[in-house]
Amino acid sequence: MEKEEEELFVPRLVTTEENFARGHRACIGCGEALAVRHVCKALGKNVIIVTATGCIEIISSLLPQTSWRVPWIHTLFENVAAVVSGIESAYKARVRKGKIPDKEVKFVGFAGDGATSDIGLQALSGAMERGHNFLYCCFDNEAYMNTGIQRSSSTPYGAWTTTAPVGKKSIGQATWKKNMPEIAVAHKIPYVATACPSYPFDLMDKVKKGAEIEGPAYIHIFSPCPTGWRYPTNLTIEMGRLAVEAGVFPLYEVINGEYRLSFDFPELKPVREYMKEQRRFRHLTDDIIEKIQARVEEEYFRLREKAGVK
Amino acid sequence: MKKGKVVGLEGSFAVAEAVRMANADVIAAYPITPQTHIVERLSELVADGELDAEFICVESEHTAMSACVGASAAGARVFTCTAGQGLELMHEVLYIPSSMRLPVVAVIANRALSAPLTVWCDHSDVMAIRDIGWIQMFAENNQQAFDLTLCAYRIAEDNEVLFPTMVHLDGFYLSHVIEDMVLPDEEDVTGFIPEYKYPFTLDPDKPVSMGCYGPPFIYPETKRAQEVAFENTRPKILGTWKEFGDTFGRYYSPVEKYKMEDAKIALLTMGSCSETAMLAIDEMREEGKDVGLIRLRLWRPFPFKEFRDAVKDIELLVVLDRCISFGMGGPVCSEVKSALYDKRERPNIVGFIGGLGGRDIPIEGFKSLIQRALEKVKAIERGEEIETEMIGIRE
Ligand SMILES: Cc1ncc(C[n+]2csc(CCOP(=O)(O)OP(=O)(O)O)c2C)c(N)n1
Numbered sequence A: 001m002e003k004e005e006e007e008l009f010v011p012r013l014v015t016t017e018e019n020f021a022r023g024h025r026a027c028i029g030c031g032e033a034l035a036v037r038h039v040c041k042a043l044g045k046n047v048i049i050v051t052a053t054g055c056i057e058i059i060s061s062l063l064p065q066t067s068w069r070v071p072w073i074h075t076l077f078e079n080v081a082a083v084v085s086g087i088e089s090a091y092k093a094r095v096r097k098g099k100i101p102d103k104e105v106k107f108v109g110f111a112g113d114g115a116t117s118d119i120g121l122q123a124l125s126g127a128m129e130r131g132h133n134f135l136y137c138c139f140d141n142e143a144y145m146n147t148g149i150q151r152s153s154s155t156p157y158g159a160w161t162t163t164a165p166v167g168k169k170s171i172g173q174a175t176w177k178k179n180m181p182e183i184a185v186a187h188k189i190p191y192v193a194t195a196c197p198s199y200p201f202d203l204m205d206k207v208k209k210g211a212e213i214e215g216p217a218y219i220h221i222f223s224p225c226p227t228g229w230r231y232p233t234n235l236t237i238e239m240g241r242l243a244v245e246a247g248v249f250p251l252y253e254v255i256n257g258e259y260r261l262s263f264d265f266p267e268l269k270p271v272r273e274y275m276k277e278q279r280r281f282r283h284l285t286d287d288i289i290e291k292i293q294a295r296v297e298e299e300y301f302r303l304r305e306k307a308g309v310k
Numbered sequence B: 001m002k003k004g005k006v007v008g009l010e011g012s013f014a015v016a017e018a019v020r021m022a023n024a025d026v027i028a029a030y031p032i033t034p035q036t037h038i039v040e041r042l043s044e045l046v047a048d049g050e051l052d053a054e055f056i057c058v059e060s061e062h063t064a065m066s067a068c069v070g071a072s073a074a075g076a077r078v079f080t081c082t083a084g085q086g087l088e089l090m091h092e093v094l095y096i097p098s099s100m101r102l103p104v105v106a107v108i109a110n111r112a113l114s115a116p117l118t119v120w121c122d123h124s125d126v127m128a129i130r131d132i133g134w135i136q137m138f139a140e141n142n143q144q145a146f147d148l149t150l151c152a153y154r155i156a157e158d159n160e161v162l163f164p165t166m167v168h169l170d171g172f173y174l175s176h177v178i179e180d181m182v183l184p185d186e187e188d189v190t191g192f193i194p195e196y197k198y199p200f201t202l203d204p205d206k207p208v209s210m211g212c213y214g215p216p217f218i219y220p221e222t223k224r225a226q227e228v229a230f231e232n233t234r235p236k237i238l239g240t241w242k243e244f245g246d247t248f249g250r251y252y253s254p255v256e257k258y259k260m261e262d263a264k265i266a267l268l269t270m271g272s273c274s275e276t277a278m279l280a281i282d283e284m285r286e287e288g289k290d291v292g293l294i295r296l297r298l299w300r301p302f303p304f305k306e307f308r309d310a311v312k313d314i315e316l317l318v319v320l321d322r323c324i325s326f327g328m329g330g331p332v333c334s335e336v337k338s339a340l341y342d343k344r345e346r347p348n349i350v351g352f353i354g355g356l357g358g359r360d361i362p363i364e365g366f367k368s369l370i371q372r373a374l375e376k377v378k379a380i381e382r383g384e385e386i387e388t389e390m391i392g393i394r395e
């Protein structure tokens, strides 16, 4: 039934091929698993995927089963970009030495926000700087979800996590979210984008672009997590939309340094609306929410300027 | 017998030459004294087109080993090298190729560990990674560093082995010293090392999942399978060394014996100081003492049979550790003691720690070790407790 509906709605636009197979162990309503599924649809079969330790790996590879219908490897938490470097270099060398034919295989890294903006940042920076031909997808659920909702540098200001708990002397996360896409841009790589599974066609277009472009490409994918953000499991798509419409997570591309907004909202929805259903924010007082609102607007309009939107 | 030519080569260049002749596809390494000359030489060989490889100039040793893992899984013949702190930074990644059966080859220019900062040789770096599941062997001179690096490829990439393999050579003592050695002809090396064909590469035409998640219902079985396979590498290692000897005229064994025929006392060493120890044995033999030398060439898998056999007729085994296991003595001494525990007939074993952080052990030093050991045996016989002594220390 489910499959038929899919074909009914989008017969010419999206393949029904699932390279990230059903039956994985993600929580109900997992935005990350949905994003992985979309990314895999866009990538197709001619790909080698490297995944970091984290929710994606744990839910998809419990021995003796696997959800991966494409070649896939996991080794550690912080070395995805390093392993991709090795695979890409091996391919290059072996093609050059005539040991294998060049089938233009794509090399792709998958990692969570922790594996990307914290522990794996050095390896990623090294791989981007060296200019390997690969696509890196960061699935940002704004905390270390796999180990039980601990804060990362990608956790938003004011959010509750188990290591940024709310208490008499704590509002939860006391630091502002690290801007990982900007860090990627600073490496002057040819392609950087943000995406969200609530906008599947936009996401898939960006993945295709990132995979096609010669050199490093980085896509930062907003991945709502009902378990960690404490919202009802049926609201995942809604959460992604609200984040984008409130300017909390703008969707844009940076192609060879040129910014382009994928969707523009001259009038942003209030962040309060985005936060309302998420219990990780429910302790926040009005003045803190106002502070967040001001920061979101400031950043959003600065981004608009970079994109040349009047 | 294949000949080759005699050349004077630094240990680091000898290793680089072996990697070139093995025609590695991917090299990922990060510089650290005293391994630097190996990476520099390899960079040069690649830059000059003498070795057709991708040289990944990584930003850390953690990445170096991770890149080797990826490259090996993608079917490439790979190489990395490091030392001391670099090996420690790699530590987490070292378990991956051994558990995933990827034949990465690494050379370590052994270096002591900080603090205080030091760049000189001892075996603290090796001893901290004993349990990583790699085949590990020690070279004592530059010829051996070259030969063993070639053999490492042959052993690691054997489809019945598929374990990463590590060659240890002492930092500075070998890495920076020029010695005469025989360089075989390239065609003969190519004949000895067949083209690498990894049976399960990451390939879109035949998708595999590698490095899956193993909860308690399956993890122990994976470890059991790994241990059985690791044990089974022993005949392959011996076979490769035999074939290498038959081809190139230089034979290697897991436990090397020197003047052990009628010896009652044996000294046990590893690495480059073994050559000084041999000179000490020569002198003591001239003085009429029944001493010989045992060197552990193969460190993992531990050569139980060959080691027990080597010490079966002696009365005293004197072990020199170039590492300290704080609160426990010398790690090699602990291991050889445990290797002999099941034997009813076994020699007295006395351990010393020396040569830390590049402190030389002269011939006299080895001679006095034997003397001190004999005194300690007397103390043991009197029922006294003895401690592991650190030699050559200024009080
Ligand atoms: C070196 C190391 N440190 C810590 C861990 C424990 N650990 C595993 S996954 C994880 C968090 C993953 O967070 P993220 O990358 O955001 O992925 P998510 O699970 O949220 O998708 C942590 C802390 C580890 N596996 N390795």
Ligand code: SF4
Residues within 6 Å of the ligand: A025, A026, A027, A028, A029, A030, A031, A032, A033, A055, A059, A141, A145, A146, A224, A225, A226, A227, A228
């Ligand atoms: S914890 Fe969050 S990210 Fe992880 S599987 Fe569950 S919903 Fe998905």
Ligand SMILES: [Mg+2]
Residues within 6 Å of the ligand: A112, A113, A114, A139, A140, A141, A142, A143, A144, A145
């Ligand atoms: Mg996360």
